[in-house]
Amino acid sequence: MTSSSYLRFPHVHGDLVTFVAEDDVWIAPLSGGRAWRVSSLQLPARNPRFTPDGKRLVWTVVQGTSPEVVSAEVDGGGYRQLTYFGHATTRVKGFTARGEVVVTSAFRQAESRHTYAYRLPVDGGWAEELPLG
Known part of the structure; x- marks a missing residue:
């Protein structure tokens, strides 16, 4: 990845940071080094x-026009699609x-x-509606 990339949506856990660049998800050490x-x-x-x-x-x-939620292991491997909502308002909010x-x-x-x-x-697995709002 070049140093001129625009890094978006950072999230830190321990000594790692994840972010989006070039429309992909990346991980890098907080101390610096290769992402x-x-x-x-x-x-x-x-x-x-x-x-x-x-x-x-x-x-x-x-x-397309529908955001969906996916997950992947930090250590590598493929990704898994978690939602099939097919709706433009779908967002990851937390845990x-x-x-x-x-x-x-x-x-x-x-x-x-x-x-x-x-x-x-x-x-x-199946999505369960939360009793909120």
Whole structure:
């Protein structure tokens, strides 16, 4: 990665930082050194977040007009798509105390302005609507 890249959406966990550059998710040591690319999906990525245990990354990737949530292990390997909402309002927001991903979206809603929070396992599974708002 060249030094002229624009780094966006940084998130720190321990001695690592994750960020988006060139529409991909990267990880680098906070102390400096070489960054490594986690994703190469050739799709715009947003808001990468380390899981609370620091073993995985979760982020939003825009496929066409619909953002979806994906995850990958920090140490490498492929990614896994966690949502199939197909709605433009889908976003990663954080994690529950148990380490589940918190996502907001207006999928299954009549109006896009009515977003709801959902939790889902970081390694995949069914989304459960949270009793919020």
